[in-house]
Amino acid sequence: MATAIEDYGLREACGVFGCIANGPWPTLLDVPQIISLGLVGLQHRGQESAGIVTSQGQKGSKFVQKKGGGLISSIFSEEDISKLKGNLGIGHTRYSTFGGSDVSNIQPFVVETLHGLIAVAHNGELVNSGPLKQKLLRHGVGLSTGSDSELIMQLLTQMPHCGEPNGANWVGRIRHMMEQTPTSYSLAIMHQGSIFAVRDPLGNRPLCIGKLLPLAACTGNVSLQADDSCEGWVVSSESCSFGAIGARLYRDVMPGEIVELSREGVKSHCVVARPEASLPALCIFEYVYFARPDSILEGQMVYEVRKRCGKQLAIEAPAEVDIVSTVPESATPAAIAYACALGIPYGEVLCKNRYVGRTFIQPSSRLRKLGVAMKFGVLSENILNKRVLIVDDSIVRGNTMRPIIQMLKNAGAKEVHVRIASPPIKHPCYMGINIPTREELVANTVSIQDMAQYFGADSLHYLSVEGLVKAVQSGIKQDHTIGHCVACLTGNYPVNLDW
């Protein structure tokens, strides 16, 4: 959603979703509709392709699946949805791919094992995928997709004690898999009548559980009330998907936790411990821009964190200007809070054309020079002869800020100041975010001062790492160990990378 990022910089993570109907079979709930709407609510986490797998949930039940490229609304026709009828199911929406746009990479993956079918939907990236892959190959397994998610699936199947007295023992298998790789994965695993919601021991990617409420008024995504009756359960990367399906946030899946959703309800099987000496490590950029602002992570609404980032930025880098504005849309709460903290009027200066997408412009065209001008209109009367400050959420490659500032100055802004509501990105991510190479990250190539000059900005300031961490952590209840992954900002990775 972040402007500076959308087309040029970081890529979204993926979204996972699952739903199981309560009570006796067959269910009255529209399970496939709920899953598809849940995925629409997670669409901001991936727009490239998606899939849904459902089942009647009994031993020997077949899995029904539908996958495709594009947005949810174009993949699943009414007919597809009706064919997906089932009592439970999981879904996935994906952005970037290892194996390119090959359809065989679209999740959820389904495999047949000695103990029946399982389906897996995965958000994240394994830090030790290399050695895990070698281990599987050495065991004689041929791998067909090149994705980490297939490694997870084969690890679940490979557990040494399978076939022993305790039979399939899926919890044991999941636990065994988790002990071999600390991060990064949030998973929905479907087997027979259960969906296992699993979050890696570091809790690097979000995952939460929601309760499906009866048909009565169930709008809004506020937290759950005690005596609510229940029609089923859902698991989702973010709670923002709950409003559209009549669910309420029940709780987060804890880092390392294996939670089983079945028609008996919600059961927490165990919590796999973090590697020694490591802290929890939810990706801090989920707060900065991956998550939707109305999602609740660790008990706090993302929107509020973004406001605190703006407020903190006002403390760290105040300015004397006439108007504070945003690069729409994800920097808006930070901009409003920044303006409010300094008592400066907030107003809009850029008007986004939401129909601009991949274009058909030839490299040779005169029009290439116009760059982001295709994406934004300037609300010139708001800035004529004014000192303007714009807040953006982050800078990755730095190739949109310069033309934006040019547009504003051409339109009559007297000064243009820039504030970034997060610190400079300097290091690669090995846990699921497709950050450009070090060389492509503008923060590695020039000083902030030079950057300001190149952009044509009258001033440029980032939020400090400490400021960001404070903005994030000050809203979390301090009843357990808190930690966040800030590796892309500091180079301090939450786990040892020398596998």
Place this chain on the structure above:
Amino acid sequence: MATAIEDYGLREACGVFGCIANGPWPTLLDVPQIISLGLVGLQHRGQESAGIVTSQGQKGSKFVQKKGGGLISSIFSEEDISKLKGNLGIGHTRYSTFGGSDVSNIQPFVVETLHGLIAVAHNGELVNSGPLKQKLLRHGVGLSTGSDSELIMQLLTQMPHCGEPNGANWVGRIRHMMEQTPTSYSLAIMHQGSIFAVRDPLGNRPLCIGKLLPLAACTGNVSLQADDSCEGWVVSSESCSFGAIGARLYRDVMPGEIVELSREGVKSHCVVARPEASLPALCIFEYVYFARPDSILEGQMVYEVRKRCGKQLAIEAPAEVDIVSTVPESATPAAIAYACALGIPYGEVLCKNRYVGRTFIQPSSRLRKLGVAMKFGVLSENILNKRVLIVDDSIVRGNTMRPIIQMLKNAGAKEVHVRIASPPIKHPCYMGINIPTREELVANTVSIQDMAQYFGADSLHYLSVEGLVKAVQSGIKQDHTIGHCVACLTGNYPVNLDW
């Protein structure tokens, strides 16, 4: 763009666009790229289908055309654009259709006449289409599309004096057509090396001319400077399309004016007079929500008009609340101005999921009850225990406001007040806007008081007609007769409807 309207109420008008390259043939300009990007800039006026027609512009030159359904970006491939190569061309993007989704209704229309090919792109609806059609049928012309635009085309072809000494005389033909129908039409007509930009005598729909600047810095859509050199000319429904193509607003086409764009430049042929006793009648809802906020109509930016609406609303219907917000996105400037005028904090309370479109939900589904909850998330921490006021741009059928208020109250709002930045819509439009029937317009069925109660709003107020007119007209230079069509609000139509 207006939320309350997008899926349930008024439909967008259409957009017309044309481009001609300056100087000797063949042009260096990317005419088809410019037209397609121009149409992307008008995409908010119609998303159903679009077409482009280009020509080398000489006597006997063939017209090349490409039309299709969907968004511009999906209709025109790189290959299509390269086949459209030409020195001039016109395009059209369309929302609603007379003849349904039949491809033969996609504009621009091309016809062969005794004097060569012409192409026509039309925004508007003829108030006297009935008698005009009978006249043509009586002349023995078979009509194939059922659209007003075909009537215009055949009227242009039918002119009685064709074939006379003055030959084709296209200006005379256009003038003759305009004398037979006072409104509503903004047209781009291509013939040989010329594009005629035509606006009806009442000026009911907008139309303006832009100048294509050389390759140097040409971002921003500020007004033109005197000594700019020029690479070509464009005509567009709105100036918001100019930024993306490196053009600057040159001037509006005046009501009743016929302007010819050719490689000799811009030539105004004549201004056809309004019917006696009538005033100019630009549709006031272009300001309220059809136009993009960064467009300039009658010399003023639409965004500023919307701010004045909010300010006026604060005067007419102030409130004591804790936070003022918007139903995203087109009501935002009014909301910010309302908040500012009353010194109340402005904040966001609804988070829009831009991926929600036409859905696959069966009528029988439990999920239908959730209605707009699929479209918005609530930023609950911004409203918990607060008195909230939301500004929307208009109410048509009234079927989204009730669930929005429910969502806000469920999320903890203590009070929810509603302000509408335009007056109640009570009358049908016969000039191009597809307003629901009188019975479907909520303002015709209940009193404002009852409406507030039905919505669950703690108070509900509309802007007055006088307030809206003042907000619009106070920003226009008073050097000529000013008037706007407010027929849907008052029932006073700008021309006699008894044809």
Place this chain on the structure above:
Amino acid sequence: MATAIEDYGLREACGVFGCIANGPWPTLLDVPQIISLGLVGLQHRGQESAGIVTSQGQKGSKFVQKKGGGLISSIFSEEDISKLKGNLGIGHTRYSTFGGSDVSNIQPFVVETLHGLIAVAHNGELVNSGPLKQKLLRHGVGLSTGSDSELIMQLLTQMPHCGEPNGANWVGRIRHMMEQTPTSYSLAIMHQGSIFAVRDPLGNRPLCIGKLLPLAACTGNVSLQADDSCEGWVVSSESCSFGAIGARLYRDVMPGEIVELSREGVKSHCVVARPEASLPALCIFEYVYFARPDSILEGQMVYEVRKRCGKQLAIEAPAEVDIVSTVPESATPAAIAYACALGIPYGEVLCKNRYVGRTFIQPSSRLRKLGVAMKFGVLSENILNKRVLIVDDSIVRGNTMRPIIQMLKNAGAKEVHVRIASPPIKHPCYMGINIPTREELVANTVSIQDMAQYFGADSLHYLSVEGLVKAVQSGIKQDHTIGHCVACLTGNYPVNLDW
């Protein structure tokens, strides 16, 4: 279907079809299914695009239409068919186009006239389209498709006496149109509850009427028995489409005849006379290869005519060979008859790969040299060390015969002789067949002897014009004037071309 022609030479004509249900409305018949299956039966006449228009058939009934590019089976989905529900309708399938692949050229055309809607499906090409077009343009009609079929439609609408006491008078209008243009057109015209089946005065393209039989055994396309009851009527370019819909051939539409199909039955209104001194002129190539072999034209089955061509060829150009074969598929009856007449064994030597279509081979590829080898396999054991004679139906550009002969010789044929079951094509067609230019017709560029040498044939003979005419006419009952168009063979056109 003819091999030598399919990809390189002549193009198919179009197919028209119409159906009306008998008895009281609403009908029990599946009118849109019948039309779509009827069009599948005419698919060999045009594979580029198709359309169907249906109506409830009462005054003021709307027309429902669906058009698209490609084969019938890909254009009309089950849903489309169900939306086309009606009591009568017409359809069209098309090969080549005037206006290119523009969708607005797909027939049937629908226009609104002073007297209601009409739909027109047309097979043919007007010999005097130039002056007719000028006449319409001079009347001030703008023409939008560039096709002859639009001219027909506007001529029908333009009739001078329209609006007179006798009202719409569609028969009079059709008659008036026919008097202005002698050929070439076979039409199905739908208006209210009637379908007019119209054939031009020269009868240049075929058109016939079929009777829909009750549900009982109705397979086969034999001629009608006297006491059959009837469920409705159909009109079709060829009778081969009748078997698949349970219809039987009722009779041909006569040259110049206007037949009205309605729920009252079949009514012949009149027969418009041929221009003085002209003979009937059914295109003789309908017998040679346009028509499907199981169609009945002028009372005789096309297959039998092709056999007579082969028999005649055996008389005119016998050969001493070991095996007679065909270039599949349309020359097969001629080959079998040729073999039979001379007492030489008939056998297959070429095996057609019916999956070869437009290919993806780059011009630079080594594979281009293989030419028709992609299309045929050689049944080498049938020809090894044998003297082989192959019969083909025609030679147009002559670019497939050479590689075929090479293949046969490479595979071991001792000699390869060629017989063509029609005379050399030397002149352009102005009546609907897209024959290459004079220069591209191989018969205009080299002598038959040189051609044989170039092909590598040991002998090459064509059927004589007299032989072809005899083969065609000897099967027709001699109770009225007989004549066929052989203009492409002789240059003697059936009507004066100096318009």
Place this chain on the structure above:
Amino acid sequence: MATAIEDYGLREACGVFGCIANGPWPTLLDVPQIISLGLVGLQHRGQESAGIVTSQGQKGSKFVQKKGGGLISSIFSEEDISKLKGNLGIGHTRYSTFGGSDVSNIQPFVVETLHGLIAVAHNGELVNSGPLKQKLLRHGVGLSTGSDSELIMQLLTQMPHCGEPNGANWVGRIRHMMEQTPTSYSLAIMHQGSIFAVRDPLGNRPLCIGKLLPLAACTGNVSLQADDSCEGWVVSSESCSFGAIGARLYRDVMPGEIVELSREGVKSHCVVARPEASLPALCIFEYVYFARPDSILEGQMVYEVRKRCGKQLAIEAPAEVDIVSTVPESATPAAIAYACALGIPYGEVLCKNRYVGRTFIQPSSRLRKLGVAMKFGVLSENILNKRVLIVDDSIVRGNTMRPIIQMLKNAGAKEVHVRIASPPIKHPCYMGINIPTREELVANTVSIQDMAQYFGADSLHYLSVEGLVKAVQSGIKQDHTIGHCVACLTGNYPVNLDW
């Protein structure tokens, strides 16, 4: 291709194809074009989906792949082909599927193994897939496609000695796999610079090798001459694909043989022995109708075998009739030979509409009764008052013969006799052919006499099993053990099925 089978009975097998360019890299050959054309030549073996995988052929070279549903010509665009550039590659075309139309089932399959990437294309079905699957699952491998081809791939990867001093040892791995499953598989396996052509020890499905000739005249598919130079090598299910790519049949892959194609040429590694007491078992229905008539199997052209079947049928079941004909198209050689043997004229009586495919006809429609009438026209003048005999290649469910006979009798045939050029099918196939259940096979439900009566045939005779075997085997050189699988006719399976 056989009528009685195409839409109602047996399903085609699959086709595999591979190509490697000779000489130094990079190749001048159009490898992807050759593969796609080769697959077009095998299209009759499967029209549901297809795929191609290519590689530069060096250690570490990536595999490029493209897969899709539909016909080859619609799957591979020119752009796709250009992206597939490589020095070698394999392809696959498929009919029926285990896993339904799921894209993940489209072959060739690609897997990463400890020793690099391999790609596998498979035609056949493993008789012992059940126990093999259990073995793999017990080893902890998760299986994702449900297809036998995945089992083969994982068996290749699983070989116990992998990682030993001799490294990857792909020949050893393939051999080890072959020792675990005797039939049915013909494979093309690509690894680095080699394509392994593998046929199961029983030789149940065909597979042959072809030599790519230089650019000079290379049409026809006759056997190879000694001194031909060579541009590369291909492997194909059938030799009929060679003509279109300029290749000549080099030799069959022997049952049990592993042949390696590389730029060093063709190397036979070994021949894995058949299970004791079993004979070779090429599916005899490859001769009856799977293979294209111009393919050469076991040294003889399929067309000749079909002629011998017809001749044998004339001996076993002669008839006194006026005309002998075929149900087009695959029974034609048998019909011609039958007629010739008895000295009765051969002629055509049915005209096939090749545009009839899956239709849009509703179950409730009157048109359903017309059945095959949609597919065939009757050439009635050839049969009027005649005694007609039609030859078909096989009868599976028996639901097309009855309406065909009805059509012929309705069209005037005095008698209709039926001869089937193969014996009755009575038993299921476990080696790759999707034969209906025993209950659905008409030969299991009624006697031949009753069948004749039900069909309305005046006589009905099948070819005997001995007659078929004689017709097939009498054309093969008797220099090694000969045997064919006739299990579906006799119930005697070539290997023990009790796994």
